[in-house]
Amino acid sequence: MEGANQTEGSEFLLLGMSESPEQQRILFWMFLCMYLVTVVGNAFIILAISSDSRLHTPMYFFLANLSFTDLFFVTNTIPKMLVNLQSQNKAIAYAGCLTQLYFLVSLVALDNLTLAVMAYDRYVAICRPLHYVTAMSPKLYILLLSLCWVLSVLYGLVHTFLMTTVTFCGSRKIHYIFCEMYVLLRLACSDTQINHTVLIATGCFIFLIPFGFMIISYVLIVRAILRIPSVSKKYKAFSTCASHLGVVSLFYGTLCMVYLKPLHTYSVKDSVATVMYALVTPMMNPFIYSLRNKDMHGALGRLLDKPFQRLT
DSSP: OHHHHHHHTOEEEEOOSOOOHHHHHHHHHHHHHHHHHHHHHHHHHHHHHHHOGGGOSHHHHHHHHHHHHHHHHHHHHHHHHHHHHHOSOOEEEHHHHHHHHHHHHHHHHHHHHHHHHHHHHHHHHHHSGGGHHHHTOHHHHHHHHHHHHHHHHHHHHHHHHHHHTOOOOSOOEEOSSSOOHHHHHHHOOSOOHHHHHHHHHHHIIIIIHHHHHHHHHHHHHHHHHHTOSOHHHHHHHHHHHHHHHHHHHHHHHHHHHHHSSOGGGOOGGGHHHHHIIIIIHHHHHHHHHHHSOHHHHHHHHHHHHHHHHHHO
């Protein structure tokens, strides 16, 4: 009990990527710009989809949820990092660290599950186009997204609860830009075997199974596209899922850069990979989905024209 009380009253130090004042100033303005671009980009995606009835389809419904998740994700971590870069006090309270950890874990899981559901949507649209309306009915896609949210919330709660059983009695310096689970477990001085076991078990269910589902979906999609005789129709079919495939590659690529390596080999240099999945991926998603999407171009154009139409 005494160790637990000591942990609950403790603070962690988020040291970030650099302790040099000059580099911190550069990083502050760079991350601030990236954060603002991320917030504005994802907010525009949500507003464009919600305000345009032509985009009230399953694919854009999932895309709006993905943008909301990314918006929440960066707001959970980046503002605190910006404050730390401008302040001499880099402490974060124990409760604040656990709160950040909960939302971080939950939102990453939600991103992953949403991408899996979007892969299913693309599979039905390309491989079973005649059954798309019935196979992706509003009742079903709302149910799928609700299931993603429930699983993500439970995933975050399980790991946050298990983290409360861990005792920290040594160094509380975190060479990371936020309270990340593996780094916190590395700082623990109590037994964390159950945390690692549950992490592997739930990680396989939340990440590996959806990833395998996405791979199978795209194998079937590619097979269906190759059977289309018309080259123009092949291109059109592939373009409908190219954006999703790009986001999936970026999401899993950055996650693998961070987590597919032994924890003891982590260095400050590797925090670049952390920034990639914590900030670059959410920032790039709106650009990837709107870059070659005519429907999104039209919706964004109409959204931006509304204020000017009111003036005239």
